Amino acid sequence: MKNKIKVFRAMHDMTQEDLARAIGVTRQTILAIEKGKYVPSLDLAFRISRHFQVNIEEVFVYDETVLTVTAD
């Protein structure tokens, strides 16, 4: 799962700490999501996208190459 949280943060001039506080998670969680170390739940993904007032697909992109590699 790829995401554009960093881009949206930059557009809204927000730090990781600001975003984390706004959606009620830790800064480490935002950092882990941005770096692709942690895939957020659907609930958290919706909260993030709602915070930026965009659709969830604009922030999170499903990476189909992962599926291809697994299928092979």
Next chain:
Amino acid sequence: MMVTFLRQNVIYNKQRDCMKKNSFYLICGCIALALLVIFWYSVEVHIRFLAEISFIVAIGGIYLLRKKVTDFVEDERTARITEKAALRTFQVFWVIFCAFSIGAVMQILYVPTFPREHLEIHAPELLGPRMMGYFQLALLCLMIFLYVGFRIYYARKYGEWETDEE
């Protein structure tokens, strides 16, 4: 006048019910020290129930205090780390525990050894209470080490100690 007093009283009570993280850790340290003293005393006077009951009371107290801490931020990622570490610990633990239990049950049921011509009937050798205590201590230590190990592993996997360029 009365309304102001009540309002102040409510605010005071709300503040009293809240606790900071550092205060919580401080109290936990005090409880651990108190437990150590109680354990030592219970060994001295040979009352093991004192240690057992105090341990249960201490854990209950810590649980109640934990609910009052306001500045703990526990989100889904930290919950997932805890969940996965606990699950993996349990998976390893039950294999070891079952392996030992199978051996113990075979001793109790007295499964004969092979070859059969040297079969001698004798009483099963069971673990004494002291050895059983050592075994439980070893299991407890194993569980703690496994849990800490798995927790570190999953914390690293889910980016707990990642550094940022920000």
